[in-house]
Structures are given as C-alpha cells and as structure tokens.
Amino acid sequence: MKNTISEVPARQRRKEARPAELLAAALDLFVERGFAATKLDDVAAHAGVSKGTLYLYFASKEELFKAVIQQGILPVLDQGDEMLSQFDGDAGALLETLLKRFWELVGSTHLAGIPKLMISEAGNFPEVAQYYYENVILRGRGLIRAVLERGIASGQFRAVDVDSAIDVILAPQMMLLILRYSLTPCNCGKQDPETYLRTHIDLLLNGLLVAEKKK
Amino acid sequence: MKNTISEVPARQRRKEARPAELLAAALDLFVERGFAATKLDDVAAHAGVSKGTLYLYFASKEELFKAVIQQGILPVLDQGDEMLSQFDGDAGALLETLLKRFWELVGSTHLAGIPKLMISEAGNFPEVAQYYYENVILRGRGLIRAVLERGIASGQFRAVDVDSAIDVILAPQMMLLILRYSLTPCNCGKQDPETYLRTHIDLLLNGLLVAEKKK
DNA sequence: ATTACATTACTGACCGGTCAGTCATTAATT
DNA sequence: AATTAATGACTGACCGGTCAGTAATGTAAT
Numbered sequence: 001m002k003n004t005i006s007e008v009p010a011r012q013r014r015k016e017a018r019p020a021e022l023l024a025a026a027l028d029l030f031v032e033r034g035f036a037a038t039k040l041d042d043v044a045a046h047a048g049v050s051k052g053t054l055y056l057y058f059a060s061k062e063e064l065f066k067a068v069i070q071q072g073i074l075p076v077l078d079q080g081d082e083m084l085s086q087f088d089g090d091a092g093a094l095l096e097t098l099l100k101r102f103w104e105l106v107g108s109t110h111l112a113g114i115p116k117l118m119i120s121e122a123g124n125f126p127e128v129a130q131y132y133y134e135n136v137i138l139r140g141r142g143l144i145r146a147v148l149e150r151g152i153a154s155g156q157f158r159a160v161d162v163d164s165a166i167d168v169i170l171a172p173q174m175m176l177l178i179l180r181y182s183l184t185p186c187n188c189g190k191q192d193p194e195t196y197l198r199t200h201i202d203l204l205l206n207g208l209l210v211a212e213k214k215k
Numbered sequence: 216m217k218n219t220i221s222e223v224p225a226r227q228r229r230k231e232a233r234p235a236e237l238l239a240a241a242l243d244l245f246v247e248r249g250f251a252a253t254k255l256d257d258v259a260a261h262a263g264v265s266k267g268t269l270y271l272y273f274a275s276k277e278e279l280f281k282a283v284i285q286q287g288i289l290p291v292l293d294q295g296d297e298m299l300s301q302f303d304g305d306a307g308a309l310l311e312t313l314l315k316r317f318w319e320l321v322g323s324t325h326l327a328g329i330p331k332l333m334i335s336e337a338g339n340f341p342e343v344a345q346y347y348y349e350n351v352i353l354r355g356r357g358l359i360r361a362v363l364e365r366g367i368a369s370g371q372f373r374a375v376d377v378d379s380a381i382d383v384i385l386a387p388q389m390m391l392l393i394l395r396y397s398l399t400p401c402n403c404g405k406q407d408p409e410t411y412l413r414t415h416i417d418l419l420l421n422g423l424l425v426a427e428k429k430k
Numbered sequence: 431a432t433t434a435c436a437t438t439a440c441t442g443a444c445c446g447g448t449c450a451g452t453c454a455t456t457a458a459t460t
Numbered sequence: 461a462a463t464t465a466a467t468g469a470c471t472g473a474c475c476g477g478t479c480a481g482t483a484a485t486g487t488a489a490t
Contacts, residue, residue: 013458013465036251037339039449050467061450119397120335124252133401157423164414171390172383182334186348199379207422208372228439228484254475265441276476
C-alpha cells in the first residue's frame, strides 16, 4: 500500500531532467551570491538533489560555471543575429530596436546577472573568461558594428571611430545590468529602465548640444 | 660590530608606517585577485609583516576593506569638487575637462580597480556597499549633475532628463575601468583610452546623426 | 657604560569553521 | 539479479582569526 498523503517517493531517478534543473539553480545562486560565495550543497538543494548527484553531471564547480554561461547566453545572441539579418528599416531605427529588444530578453531575466558575474570572476577563471570573450563579447560587438557600419555607409550616421563607438554604446547597457545585481543600496538602476533607455538612445543619436552643430 | 652584509634587522618596529603599507598592499591584492580570493597572509607578507601584525591595525578583513576604499577614493572626489568650483569655461568644456582629469587621476593608478572590486563584492558586504554608495557614487553623480544643470541653464545643452543622463555619461567611464581589471583576454579596454575618451565626448556632445537634427 | 627592568610592536603556530570533492551504500529500474 | 541513479557521511585543504611568546626599544639605577 502506497503512502496516502503523497505519491512522490523520497528518491526519484530523472536522469534527463537533472542537468537543466541544476543549471537553473546554479544560475540563480551564482547571480545572486557570486560564484565563490555559492556552496554546491545549496545549488544541489535548490535543484532538489544531493551534492553527490551534482557531481554525476558536472565534473567540478568550474565546469558547472562554464555550462551555466554557455547555456544561458548563446540563445540571446542567436536572436540578435536573426534580427540583424531580417530588419530592413534605417540604421537608427535598427539600433533602437536592437537595444530595446536586448533589454527585453535579458534585463528581465536572471540572465541579466551574467555580465556582473563574469566581470567579478573572470580574473580567477581565465578559461571561462576566454570562452566568454570569444563567444559573447565578440559576437555582441559584432552586432553593433554591423549597425554602425550600415548607418555610416548610408550617410545617416557621422563617420565616428567605430571600434570605440561600440564600447561607448554598449557601456550604458552593461552598466544598467551590472548595477541591477550589485550595489543594491544604490538606486542608480532603480528608476524605470524605460527612461534610462530612452535617454540613452536620445543622447546617442542627437548628442547633448543644442541645434546648430559646432566642432 | 654590525653585520657587514645587511644592516636590516630581521624584525623592525615601525608603528607609524605599517597601516599605510598594509593598505597599499591590500589595494594591490584586492584589485588584482578580488577580495574573497585574497589571503590575509599574502597581504601581510606583501607589506613585510606577519598576519598577527595586520590584526594590530585592522580589526577584521572587512575593516581592512573599508579602510582601503576610504583612503583610496576620497581624495579623488575632493579634487573633483575643487575643479567644479574653480572652472569658469562653458559647460561642454567643463564636462570634457572633468572626464579627462578623472581618467588621469584614476585610470593610471591601481585605484582604477576599485569600481570593479566594489561591483564584485557589494552584495556580500552591504555595509561597505552603503558607505561606497553614499560617499563615492552620490558625490560622483553630484559632480556630473552640476555640470549638466549648468549647461542646460545656460542654453548650451538640450534639456535632457538629468538623472538618467548622468548614468549614461558615467557608464562608459566606469566600463573602461572595469574592463581594465577584468576579462583580461578581452582587448576591449586595450586600445588607447585617448581614442575611447575622444569618441565618448564627441558622441556625447554631438550625437550620432549627421547635420540636420530631427526630433 | 652597564645592568636590570618595563613596555610593546611583532611573530607564527595553532584552532575551528567551511566547503569542494569522494565513495561506500541504498534504492529505483530493467 | 543486475544495473545504475542517487545519497549523504566523510575527508582534507584552506583560511580568518587568536594568543602565548619573543625581541626591539625605552628608561632608570648603578
């Protein structure tokens, strides 16, 4: 006769579901507490298994870290690539759409914590940092570069220095994410991202100076 | 007769010099390895003393952290205040001067590592984060706010949303510092800061769009 | 000068808590 | 009965923090 209260056995065997559940738990905790401060016991508990089980699926804490980064961030960049190839408006509108979409996809998820996580831990995990640089940063910069070059070629944008402009454009986006997951006493990121994003795009396209251009 | 090889005794008593030397060592190591990953044994060794001595001057690792932040960053903000009160050019020139001077004072020092350090550790040390927010972030934002308001009042700047504009302006500066001390495989921050800074100020003042303004 | 005593900056072995990683055992599935 | 997913007690390294002891310096009496 089964237990009449609960049909869930104490121990379940769910080989297929474990890795994804462990990755989700790890993302949550890494993003919330940082990598070093997160205990694998807690990750396992969060995923409803014991620490031993975690080690059945991931060889070490660092491997788990790598897997979290990979699985979390690559789909977002795939979306970006797709948008770029399909969009057919002018470059200014494309830039605006891209930045807004990025915020929708990442800003509202726990994925938003990944940039801060990488910045914090890159120094101590060069292998992960290398992967992140090649597969996330370079691809992200590539997206913005394509937009800038399209805009400059069409005459819509001024012929700014593309390489540094990319960084200048991405920085406010990154900082907004970073501040969300750090310096919580700071309200910097608290005012609605709408306004922030609008100001960013407005400044970016129009600059700070009034009507007649000098320089 | 003294030792002819070396006049340095094995053990020295230098009560006055210790704190500053320990703070310098701690800044170096915290910035290089992160707070959690830095061992107090190493900090002490770097300063040429034993761990016990460190505890004569600082009550705990966290107190040492706070002292490093305070001692490192406050003088820079004092300089900023002074510049603001003395400068008498137009707001655009003031903004440019302020950003460039900031880079000179901080970008070339180990102080440049402090923003990344704070971002990484703020979550685990709320007391330090609170201090940093009140005494560094708010003061820094105050400087930029003053410049923006001066420029808008004089009619030189467009009437942008000041609060979010502050963040948009500061973000590229911060990101440049952050990338210097993180993601070292990434060359993002490697190209000379000159170009980066010039692009930032140029974009900030003039925007991305060509001559005739829309909107 | 030299000796004796007092003060205190400094040391480093040690302790206790923590946590990544292991493995003998248990129990679900085939 | 055999296989293997899952467990959780255990280990050993690590490190923040402590403290009994050591040696450098000061001071005063001889």
